[in-house]
Amino acid sequence: MFESAQIGHHIDKDTFDAAVPALREALLDAQYELKQQSRLPVIILINGIEGAGKGETVKLLNEWMDPRLIDVLTFDQQTDEELARPPAWRYWRALPPKGRMGVFFGNWYSQMLQGRVHGQFKDAVLDQAIAGAERLEQMLCDEGALIIKFWFHLSKKQMKARLKTLRDDPLHSWRISPLDWQQSQTYDRFVRFGERVLRRTSRDYAPWHVIEGADPHYRSLAVGQILLESMQAALAVDPKAKHKGNVAPLGRSIDDLNLINALDLSQRLDKKDYEQQLVSEQARLAGLLRHKHMRKHALVAVFEGNDAAGKGGAIRRVAAALDPRQYRIVPIAAPTEEERAQPYLWRFWRHVPARGKFTIFDRSWYGRVLVERVEGFCTPADWMRAYGEINDFEEQLSNAGVVVVKFWLAIDQQTQLERFEEREQIPFKRYKITEDDWRNREKWDVYTEAVGDMVDRTSTEIAPWTLVEANDKRWARVKVLRTINEALEAAFAKHKK
Amino acid sequence: MFESAQIGHHIDKDTFDAAVPALREALLDAQYELKQQSRLPVIILINGIEGAGKGETVKLLNEWMDPRLIDVLTFDQQTDEELARPPAWRYWRALPPKGRMGVFFGNWYSQMLQGRVHGQFKDAVLDQAIAGAERLEQMLCDEGALIIKFWFHLSKKQMKARLKTLRDDPLHSWRISPLDWQQSQTYDRFVRFGERVLRRTSRDYAPWHVIEGADPHYRSLAVGQILLESMQAALAVDPKAKHKGNVAPLGRSIDDLNLINALDLSQRLDKKDYEQQLVSEQARLAGLLRHKHMRKHALVAVFEGNDAAGKGGAIRRVAAALDPRQYRIVPIAAPTEEERAQPYLWRFWRHVPARGKFTIFDRSWYGRVLVERVEGFCTPADWMRAYGEINDFEEQLSNAGVVVVKFWLAIDQQTQLERFEEREQIPFKRYKITEDDWRNREKWDVYTEAVGDMVDRTSTEIAPWTLVEANDKRWARVKVLRTINEALEAAFAKHKK
Known part of the structure; x- marks a missing residue:
């Protein structure tokens, strides 16, 4: 599942610089078209290995596109208002409306992966969470949302090198996440359970995109390209032509008996x-x-x-x-x-x-x-x-x-x-x-x-x-x-x- | 200020029973008219002495009227989302939209009174809070809201008797608030600062109504009547005829100099x-x-x-x-x-x-x-x-x-x-x-x-x-x-x- 994202993808600066202007313009166009149509929201999920450039990529997308049409959302500690309600409430209240993009850091996948990696529960519970995520995404897509899921990947060796560089760079050292990640054990478990999650939740309507995160030029261009193509495809769909799939009839009562008619409506109280x-x-x-x-x-x-x-x-x-x-x-x-x-x-x-x-x-x-x-x-x-x-x-x-x-x-x-x-x-x-x-x-x-x-x-x-x-x-x-x-x-x- | 609310108002059961049906019908009518016009919200503030029937009265109003058009809101402990923002944020987020009624228990007045009674601050801070409340209400009214403020009152003797009855009644004993109230000291301070607050915040656009709380028939009928008359008066106003007060001209520049023209727009950076x-x-x-x-x-x-x-x-x-x-x-x-x-x-x-x-x-x-x-x-x-x-x-x-x-x-x-x-x-x-x-x-x-x-x-x-x-x-x-x-x-x- 992650093989293609460990082979050292690389794009040189010249190629990158040459490609960016057209990509930016096309992304902006797609964004304004999205706003204009106001027919669907775009939900971007950001997951993957620590240090694989998640934050940098989102920052760059915000620079390339019009940030006024993007909401970047984090889901760290739950607030007490969130804790008092079902877990999905915090995601529902943050959903972008039609015409806008929402970038979800720390979404439902991070929550289930953290829990499993740190042994808070076993596979059965993870699978329940996976099934819940699938149902949520299926529903969002049926309601017209475009969901794009990115998994930023690094091999273990790449990750170690990257965390070391970040730590040594005073401008970036604040970004390093808990020490935890520098232990290979966490990496192994994260990748193992990550694979289970990706395998089960990559669907035609909301596929995962695994991005090798080591080279900034490669990952930025790859993400930008996927985002653009996904948006263009979604915006080109004729909304009236949707739902053309088979709708199985429910079947009709073949006698006159039904639940409502079977009620004894004469019941009364004095x-x-x-x-x-x-x-x-x-x-x-x-x-x-x-x-x-x-x-x-x-x-x-x-x-x-x-x-x-x-x-x-x-x-x-x-x-x-x-x-x-x-x-x-x-x-x-x-x-x-x-x-x-x-x-x-x-x-x-x-x-x-x-x-x-x-x-x-x-x-x-x-x-x-x-x-x-x-x-x-x-x-x-x-x-x-x-x-x-x-x-x-x-x-x-x-x-x-x-x-x-x-x-x-x-x-x-x-x-x-x-x-x-x-x-x-x-x-x-x-x-x-x-x-x-x-x-x-x-x-x-x-x-x-x-x-x-x-x-x-x-x-x-x-x-x-x-x-x-x-x-x-x-x-x-x-x-x-x-x-x-x-x-x-x-x-x-x-x-x- | 509270004199008229300590003289033993009383309405007998027969008078009450005779008056209620017409009052209810008129209140319902006013409520549906409010909904129909969807031009103004009604904000009802509930304050006063503990044990004076605040809760019971609100409950009764909800029975008399259509509770589907009323939001009863309490403001106890602030949630962490509220604590992270200016104090008024919790009230703004709870404002009823046009066409609906919001009943605010534990509003801005209770907050300032509690603070002053318990010595958390002195009169100067209380007066700041009072001025803030005035500005808020003035603004809400200018924006079309109808604000009705009730102060439920009891003399000290009445209060003591009432708390004792409540305490002895198993069906009501859960309602008694902190022991605190049974000390006369709190009563005296509450009434003293309450008077200061009422004196300064009773305005033509949002007057206080002091209701003697001892007799349930009296207080219910009094509140219902005030509510009805206030709503009827507000609903009868021709919205177009509003703002007929004097608008003082701002004055115009008498030469060509102004802030914008005075800017040096030639400033640049290479x-x-x-x-x-x-x-x-x-x-x-x-x-x-x-x-x-x-x-x-x-x-x-x-x-x-x-x-x-x-x-x-x-x-x-x-x-x-x-x-x-x-x-x-x-x-x-x-x-x-x-x-x-x-x-x-x-x-x-x-x-x-x-x-x-x-x-x-x-x-x-x-x-x-x-x-x-x-x-x-x-x-x-x-x-x-x-x-x-x-x-x-x-x-x-x-x-x-x-x-x-x-x-x-x-x-x-x-x-x-x-x-x-x-x-x-x-x-x-x-x-x-x-x-x-x-x-x-x-x-x-x-x-x-x-x-x-x-x-x-x-x-x-x-x-x-x-x-x-x-x-x-x-x-x-x-x-x-x-x-x-x-x-x-x-x-x-x-x-x-």
Whole structure:
């Protein structure tokens, strides 16, 4: 894997000087085209052997190109805000928007390699991290990002020589990293695990480029050339021609039975039972959120459902149980301009709660497989891959201690009609009903099918869907509260073992 | 000041129950109107005596209104990301956008009161904090925000009784704050300094409302009513009719002499001197940014100037001196949707560097007193007040250890013409020239006047403007680098005393 990067690549100064002006101009052109199109972000990952010229190369790229369109990002020590959230949060918040370039030093690969080299975990955990990185990159590319991965390489002998030179040069001695690297043991392990990582994560959509780092002229020109060609290729793609791959059909129900129709919507609570149970579930929730185990968890509740199914009312009953300082309600409507310049899940990642906190999503990332699918706002390939991306997202939340509960509030068509009509008559409820609601109603069956597929594909042990019979609002509200409480208790129970 | 809030206000349950439904409905209406107009944010500050029902009232407001449009924010312990920036940064990042409400617990007032009550500083520092709060609120209101400030009050006797009840109630005992409060000494000091704060910060645009907290019915209804009336009044204002106050003219130059015309634009450097000085200033900058004192500072450089004056080139020479991981270049163009939903300075506050970091603004907050003034994008009242707001902003940066350097790159009309023509001919420079540039050129004199006013009103000891003679690019680049270096050295020198 690293053979070609140990054979002494070299470019002489004259050749270098002759090649640079045209390369610079072409890179600038590509950069402005990128800005102009504002259709895709460029993410450049910088990894490899210490002393192989990573920093110098990035510095040079910033000189060659317009640095105003480049963000160079480091990920050293996590801040306490980062430590309180899933590990990938720090990368999500740093993603460059469409039209810009982000250079990621110290990215997900460095983190997993450091951990493995220093024996913090074994191969199995490394492989999990590798698989996570693959899924992240696949998703970013599917969302239009151009990812370019550079591995700067040196043979052991080259590395030793290079570190020695750096150490002896007063202008550069500050750059030398921990002594650590001067021990060959670290080198061997780094290369060994590096190879494992590169082998598994070099994909057609985001290949690794191994660059021999010994000769500055060679490595600068090599990197510049790859960057240029990658950008040119990505910018030349006709965005409309994408997603031409096969989209496997999901299959349709061949009888009339489906999850939603199978619900017993006649379930109800009478007023007295409701008031009793509501108060007791609210008190239980308040207690759980104050429990000491909550400090190790966060809570995310997702509310989806038919229009007029009572999401707002259910959310208010949940909120009423709590000190408003503990929760935050995020209503999901059309994405903002900054959100549209990012991958689909970005606008949900930005609201991931810190440990100890509770975020309620009033509509959610499931919009992609519901309204966007049904209304054709995205391609079938987009919403089909969303199932997997969403499962990944929720798994990351869950791994970080976030308890995820998801509700589909279901009502029947007759109940919806009655509520729509009521809304049109009560003054302060009128804001709640729009033309869209009536239009959506006509697509009842298509929505029902989408809901069925959503539940089948994203109801998982770590983040199960709860279908809530919501013809009776009382029943629905109590069921929502009880479900949240049970999920929290189950999560807390694990601490006792 | 607190007399009316110690006389035992009371509302009986029947009156309360009768009043609530209409109040709720009106509050909901106001909330949706707020959302609909999306023209102003509502900021509610919650302060006062411990045990006076602050938390309960906010909880109730969240029940009465639609909690999906309210963000309740606490400001306890600062995170390390907050500690690395000016104190106000945490409030800026939490401001509600237009159309939403933010409830600020533990805001700037609690911070200053805690500090004074516990003797961390004396009245003079308290008064500085008070003046800072006033300026912040004045600015927020001028930018359209509705600020409502509640002080929940209890007499000493009421407070003692209330804390005792809370302590004895198992459902509430978790709420009791530090024992501290049960000592009368703290109460007396809190009330004394609270009065000082309220007296000085109750303004027509953001008055305090003192609420007696003993009776839940009274305090809830009182707060709800004030909130409703404040919102209704703010929503009824015709936005176009605002800023009708007097705008004092700045006065015009009565001869032809002005700062810009007085510059000696013939200054230049020959190639040899340039190369020598450039390299040496770049090395000096690189050294300074690695200096241990840099850990206590941050650096902000603002680049403004005539079109084609060479801002981009100067920025690149500064960047070329540095490791790209240390700096970030923020190009300022039209604000995004999320930025437009916030006060003017918000989009600059979000890029304030953490300690140890360097942010370069390619155009800046001075847009308001330059292009926005000249093109009429804001009212005279808006850009006139901007001078003061900007000085406040920069003073806050400076107080937090941020070194602020500001450059105006000046060229003459002939030089600009030559550069425009050159840009139109060189392929990879064409992106740099637009119709706007030619149009701006016709307003040369108006821009010159705006620049003069800007420098006169915002060049301060803590953040001086440097006028850079930029007909000769070499001269300009070296002067920029040298100025930054001198500013950093001056800041570092203070540590040696």
